[in-house]
Amino acid sequence: MLAYVQVLIKIALRRSGPEDLPDSGFLLGLTLAIYFITQVPLALIVYGPNDLLVRTVSVSLLLLFGGLWILLRLTGFSARYRRTLTAMLGISALLSVLSIPFSLWRQSLLGAETSVALPSTFLFAIMIWSIAIEGHILARALSRPYGIGLFISIGYFLVQTTILFELMPVGTGQ
Numbered sequence: 476m477l478a479y480v481q482v483l484i485k486i487a488l489r490r491s492g493p494e495d496l497p498d499s500g501f502l503l504g505l506t507l508a509i510y511f512i513t514q515v516p517l518a519l520i521v522y523g524p525n526d527l528l529v530r531t532v533s534v535s536l537l538l539l540f541g542g543l544w545i546l547l548r549l550t551g552f553s554a555r556y557r558r559t560l561t562a563m564l565g566i567s568a569l570l571s572v573l574s575i576p577f578s579l580w581r582q583s584l585l586g587a588e589t590s591v592a593l594p595s596t597f598l599f600a601i602m603i604w605s606i607a608i609e610g611h612i613l614a615r616a617l618s619r620p621y622g623i624g625l626f627i628s629i630g631y632f633l634v635q636t637t638i639l640f641e642l643m644p645v646g647t648g649q
Contacts, residue, residue, distance in 0.1 A: 483565045487608050492615030493555065493562035503561045510536075510564045513571035520578045530642055538635050539563060546627070550617055559616040563609060570605050574598060606632050 479502065485491035496502065511532070518528040543560055547553045581594035606628050614624025 489611045493558040496558045506564045510568045513568040562612045
């Protein structure tokens with residue numbers, strides 16, 4: 476398990492890529508479970524315990540699984556799907572763990588007469604880092620330059636964000 480986390484950290488630092496992970500259904504399943512374990516607390520902080528939590532996590536996963544499959548299939552790299560998906564889920568889980576304290580901090584400041592600028596800045600930085608790492612993973616998975624992967628990652632982020640905002644009722648989220 477330590478070796479797996481070390482590879483994810485190397486991917487987060489752009490020193491490794493999804494090809495450095497084993498092509499393992501077990502590891503993908505484990506990573507998916509870890510993803511849920513990290514996403515649910517983060518979604519609970521933002522949305523509270525309601526059906527929106529299930530919808531946002533489910534839609535995010537559907538977009539990732541489907542979008543990545545289509546991308547790799549169309550580009551002829553479908554054999555890299557499991558490793559790439561494992562890397563994307565693992566990085567998301569890793570960054571979610573980093574986001575939880577800042578999200579809690581931000582939520583504790585809401586409603587108070589205090590600015591939420593500092594925790595929001597940290598959360599924004601983590602989001603930007605996430606997009607950059609996903610661009611790195613996609614570039615490696617597609618055997619393309621980093622700029623191509625980053626472009627696809629930004630596009631994916633915009634599509635995902637648009638769809639998730641459409642699912643949220645007015646006044647939900649912070």
